[in-house]
Amino acid sequence: MIDLVEQIVRHQLEDTVKELGQPKFRAKQLREWIVQNRVDSFEEMTNLPKAFREKLAESCRIWTTTIAKHTTADDGTEKLLVQLHDGGRIECVLLRDGDRRTICISSQVGCAMGCVFCASGLDGVERNLTAGEIAEQMLRLQMLLPEEERLSHIVVMGMGEPLANIDRLLPALNLASSEDGLGISARRITISTVGLPPAIDKLSKLDTRYHLAVSLHAPNDELRTQIVPVNKTIGIQKILDAADHYFEVSGRRLTFEYVLLSELNDRPEHAQQLAKLLKGRPALLNVIPYNPVPGLPYETPTVQAQQRFREILESHGITVKFRHRKGDKINAACGQLRRLSKENLVPLEGSAPT
Known part of the structure; x- marks a missing residue:
């Protein structure tokens, strides 16, 4: 076929x-x-x-995938559990916020980066998604909208490390950003990465102009390697250098992501170190209080700890945004997407591939 x-x-x-x-x-x-x-x-x-x-x-x-399960939340978030032709499973999400219709899509079956707090990598990585499988997520999520609505933003922040599958990701994003595709401006498409300098350099050479979000999660190499094991062979400075170059080429303001984990990376000294690391960069720091994952030992910081962390950063002139949770009650929030066992699959009527 x-x-x-x-x-x-x-x-x-x-x-x-x-x-x-x-x-x-x-x-x-x-x-x-x-x-x-x-x-x-x-x-x-x-x-x-x-x-x-x-x-x-x-x-x-038309479809190589089937919708195995469709879950909705009170805040308007919808999550699809998508079954692939070979039996693999991924998740993708539609988020509603005012007039914005944002989708969060996956790039791999599982993830090999090993971030200790993230559900997506609990079982490792199985394979890269094809360009078509990435695009199918966009089209399936678009079909959840009423006819008069359209997708406005895309974040490649679901399962997998997008830049580890860059050669298949970019054709799918080109479809999203082209006028005869989904017509979503490149500045409204965000690629989230733990930071793979060679792939970031490739984005710079291709002049892709997509928004880049680098997941730091720690202000020093020792702690970051503990939280993001792949950092051991990379190091924060190489990531920052590649990100700075991408900013110079693209003109897009950088975003740095920081999942706040109680008693691990949320202390005042961490905020001080992070402020020093980012000072002088035209960047937004997107802080994400941890979304709990069953079976993992990490906890969400207290409101007081979050406020203290924010105050220290802002006192150093860092632009900070704390992300509000959306979809956490259906395990669709940041870090919660994962494959489910076959026993948990609930096929929907009429979801067979065309």
Whole structure:
């Protein structure tokens, strides 16, 4: 079977249409139906000849994935547990905040970075997602919106380390940011990374202009290696150097992420060190009070500890934003996305691939 979303992100749809005996303009129609018109079947593509639709149904499929579970929260957050064609499972999220419609998507099945507080890496990494599988998350989450609404922001902050799968991620993001794709401005697309300098340098060379969020989680190498083990072979300074260069090339203000863990990285001396590390950089520090994960020993800092941490940073002129929790009651908040066991899968009616 030909996977049409993969064909779209790889710019191969015209070749497929030609092989099926159709003129080139049919590729544009097919792309519009799948990407912009949110259809779920070939039968809905009413401006395509019936014979062509039948041929598409025989040899192609829109989806390689199925929705295994769909969960909603009172704050409007929706989470999809997506089953892949080979049995792997990932999660992705739709967040509603005023007029913003933000999606959080995954880039790998699991994660190899080993961040000690994060659910996504508990079972290690299984494989990279294809460009089509990344794009399918966007399209499936878009279909949760009413017809009059559209996606406004994307954060690649779900399962996996995005820059460890950069060659498949970028074609999917190009679909998101192109005018004949989802039409989301590059400045509204954020790639979150623990910091892989060679991949950040590649983003700089390609002049991608996406927003970059670097997950620090500690103000010194000793503590960061404890929290983010991959740091042992990298080091904070190399990450900062690569991030600074990306800022120079892209002009995008950097964001640094910092998950606040009670009694581990939330003490006054940590705030002082962090302020010294970031001083003089045109950056936003996004502080995320820890979202508890069952089975892990870490706790959310007290309100007093959070306030003290913030006051120290702001006294040094650091621009700080504390992220409000959204989706934590359905395990859809930062650090809570993970694969579920097959026993927990609840297939939805009508979720079979097209």
